Amino acid sequence: MRLQTSWSELDCYVKNFAPEYAFNFGQIRGQRIDMAAVRPIVRKAQDRMTEDYKKALDGERSKPGGEELLHELKEIKGPDGFEERWCRLSAAPPSRGSKRDVLRGSRRDVASLPKPNFLASPSGVMGEKPTHRDVHDLASLCAGALTAIGPLWDRSMRVRAATSEPDAEVTWGLKRPKRIRFKLYNKYKNKCERVTDCARTSITFRSMAALKQATQFLLEQPTTVGFKNRFASPTEEAYSDMLLLSDVDGYICEVQLHLYAMAEAKKGTTGHTMYKLCRLVLAAPIVDEDTYEGERNAAGEYEGAGKMIYASGDIYEGQWKAGLRHGRGWQRLAAGDLYEGDFEDGLYHGFGKVQFPRGASYEGQWRAAKSHGRGKLTFPDGNTFEGDFVADQKMGHGTLTFNNGDVFEGKFNRMREGVGTYTYADGRRLISRYEANNAKGEGVVLIQGSGRARKATDGIEEEEVSIEDARRVEAALRSLD
Numbered sequence: 300m301r302l303q304t305s306w307s308e309l310d311c312y313v314k315n316f317a318p319e320y321a322f323n324f325g326q327i328r329g330q331r332i333d334m335a336a337v338r339p340i341v342r343k344a345q346d347r348m349t350e351d352y353k354k355a356l357d358g359e360r361s362k363p364g365g366e367e368l369l370h371e372l373k374e375i376k377g378p379d380g381f382e383e384r385w386c387r388l389s390a391a392p393p394s395r396g397s398k399r400d401v402l403r404g405s406r407r408d409v410a411s412l413p414k415p416n417f418l419a420s421p422s423g424v425m426g427e428k429p430t431h432r433d434v435h436d437l438a439s440l441c442a443g444a445l446t447a448i449g450p451l452w453d454r455s456m457r458v459r460a461a462t463s464e465p466d467a468e469v470t471w472g473l474k475r476p477k478r479i480r481f482k483l484y485n486k487y488k489n490k491c492e493r494v495t496d497c498a499r500t501s502i503t504f505r506s507m508a509a510l511k512q513a514t515q516f517l518l519e520q521p522t523t524v525g526f527k528n529r530f531a532s533p534t535e536e537a538y539s540d541m542l543l544l545s546d547v548d549g550y551i552c553e554v555q556l557h558l559y560a561m562a563e564a565k566k567g568t569t570g571h572t573m574y575k576l577c578r579l580v581l582a583a584p585i586v587d588e589d590t591y592e593g594e595r596n597a598a599g600e601y602e603g604a605g606k607m608i609y610a611s612g613d614i615y616e617g618q619w620k621a622g623l624r625h626g627r628g629w630q631r632l633a634a635g636d637l638y639e640g641d642f643e644d645g646l647y648h649g650f651g652k653v654q655f656p657r658g659a660s661y662e663g664q665w666r667a668a669k670s671h672g673r674g675k676l677t678f679p680d681g682n683t684f685e686g687d688f689v690a691d692q693k694m695g696h697g698t699l700t701f702n703n704g705d706v707f708e709g710k711f712n713r714m715r716e717g718v719g720t721y722t723y724a725d726g727r728r729l730i731s732r733y734e735a736n737n738a739k740g741e742g743v744v745l746i747q748g749s750g751r752a753r754k755a756t757d758g759i760e761e762e763e764v765s766i767e768d769a770r771r772v773e774a775a776l777r778s779l780d
Contacts, residue, residue: 305328305336338612338633345535345536348536348537348538349535349536349537351564352533352536352537352538352539352561352564352565353537354564355558355560355561355563355564356369356537356539356558356560356561358560359507359558359560365507368507368508368511369507369530371511372507372510372511372514372528372530372531372541373528373530373531374531375511375514375515375518375528375530375531375541376526376528377518377526429495429524429525429544429546429551430490430492430493430495430551431443431491431492431495431549431550431551432549432550433549433550434491434492434550435491435492436491437476437479437480437483437491439491440479440491440492440494440497441476441479441497443497443498443550444473444474444497444498444550444552445473445498446547446548446550447498447547447548447550447552448471448473448498448552450547450548451471451498451499451500451545451547451552451554452469452471452500454522454545454547454554455469455471455500455502455554456469458502458513458516458517458554459502459513461512461513461516462504462509462510462512462513462516463506463508463509463512464504464505464506464509467502467503467504467505467509468502468503469500469501469502469503470500470501470503471498471499471500471501472498472499472500472501473497473498474494474496474497474498474499479494479497480658480679482494483658489681495525495544495551495552495553496552496553497552498547498550498552498553499552499553499554499555500552500553500554500555501554501555501556501557502554502555502556502557503557503558503559503562504556504557504558504559505558505559507558510541510556510557510558513541513556514541514543514556517543517545517554517556518543520545522545522546522547523543523544523545523546524544524545524546524551525542525543525544525551526541526542526543526544527541527542527543528541529541529542538561538565539558539561540555540556540557540558540561541555541556542554542555542556543555543556586608586609586610587610588610589607589608589609589610590607590608591605591606591607591608592605592606592607593605593606593607593619594619596621600619600621600622601619601622601623602619602620602621602622603618603619604617604618604619605617605619609633611633612632612633613630613631613632613633614630614631615628615629615630616628616629616630617629617630617642618642623642623644623645624642624645624646625642625643625644625645626641626642627640627641627642628640628642634656635655635656636653636654636655636656637653637654638651638652638653638654639651639652639653640652640653640665641665646665646667646668647665647668647669648665648666648667648668649664649665650663650664650665651665657679658678658679659676659677659678659679660676660677661674661675661676661677662674662675663675663688664688666690669688669690669691670688670691671688671689671690671691672687672688673686673687673688674686674688676688676693680702681702682699682700682701682702683699683700684697684698684699684700684711685697685698685700686698686711687711692713693711693712693713693714694711694712694713695710695711696708696709696710696711697709697711699715703724704723704724705721705722705723705724706721706722707719707720707721707722708720708722709733710733710780714733714735714736715733715735715736715737716733716734716735717732717733717779717780718730718731718732718733718776718777718779718780719731719733721738721758725747726746726747726748727744727745727746727747728744728745728747729742729743729744729755729758730742730743730744730745730772730773730776731743731755731758731776732776732779737757737758738755738757738758739757739758740756740757741754741755741756741772741776742754742755742756742758742772742776743755743764743769743772743773744760745769750766751763751766752764752765752766752768752769754769754772
């Protein structure tokens with residue numbers, strides 16, 4: 300971002316430009332993203348992408364037999380009974396000893412929301428996306444990708460060999476943990492089993508005929524568990540390809556089938572980088588001025604049920620009173636914040652939940668657009684605080700749960716402040732007074748199930764003491780509350 304001069308002159312094509320970082324963390328001259336300034340730039344870039352992709356596909360269509368081949372690609376669907384077959388996902392024993400041979404490494408209607416259009420899932424439910432079998436956290440998600448990429452590569456080699464272009468380019472990729480974490484928090488609600496593109500291969504064909512052969516070959520395999528035909532339903536920028544999900548011993552991987560002409564056009568527009576930026580910036584419908592659809596009162600003010608699309612990219616849908624958001628509703632800011640709950644006089648007020656684009660979320664009581672009362676705050680790293688809030692600050696009694704299993708319960712004044720109990724994942728309990736998040740002064744550690752205790756100073760365990768002495772120290776500390 301240091302190479303950028305202003306949001307109104309954002310250069311989307313600068314080397315190493317990272318859309319997610321710019322969107323959620325980036326600042327230019329101390330100012331966070333200005334959606335009103337960025338949206339026209341990204342719209343222009345999107346139009347350029349659309350023009351390039353259409354031109355590339357038109358070039359393929361103009362070749363002998365191209366029109367017919369394109370029509371056949373658009374008509375490809377999963378065979379009859381596909382969803383029933385997917386119910387038997389990974390029924391066969393896992394294979395062992397796979398060889399690893401690495402060669403190289405539109406503007407939407409208000410009501411429309413992006414939904415996966417995979418044909419089925421391992422559970423056999425139409426329209427749902429397949430999920431991993433034994434993935435429960437980020438570590439198992441990444442480990443599964445490392446294990447699956449070799450067999451996936453071998454499988455992709457067989458796909459290529461089954462076409463009229465046995466020399467088609469094949470590449471592989473592993474999604475970086477940082478990117479996985481971002482998708483987990485912002486798209487999949489921390490459900491690791493739903494992230495299915497951590498291990499992926501791409502096969503790029505020069506002809507539509509070979510791409511068709513590869514698609515049909517994959518659809519005939521019992522290990523294929525998902526299919527998205529983006530020739531039938533291109534992206535908003537008119538990019539067309541085939542996306543298939545492949546099961547490798549219960550781990551779901553992605554196989555992408557591209558046309559060379561389309562892939563080259565993507566490189567000319569910085570490809571996936573610009574695609575991601577369009578998804579982030581243009582998520583909301585585009586209007587030139589604030590647009591309201593809904594009920595009004597006798598004075599013509601917004602009142603009752605209604606939807607407002609703001610020129611900035613923000614959207615609100617719900618109840619109105621005297622021209623202000625009032626009652627139940629939801630609001631999505633162009634910057635990514637999503638709030639669902641109660642409003643009063645245009646502000647979050649009452650009970651509601653907000654999901655922030657950086658991965659944090661808050662659910663609980665609000666007062667005048669600030670968290671106030673009882674609530675639960677979930678941090679991007681998985682830590683949670685559940686307790687009392689005053690004007691967006693942790694204030695009063697609460698429980699802080701860490702992602703390693705440790706738990707602190709006690710007093711807060713923005714930070715841990717006052718008497719509290721820190722329970723370690725192994726069961727040890729430190730009872731102490733806290734200042735600015737740190738244990739201070741005399742405390743005691745109770746060792747679970749042993750009937751033993753230790754003295755502690757500033758949170759550091761020292762010599763063993765009797766249970767009776769430990770209880771006296773605990774009682775003295777509790778009296779300070």
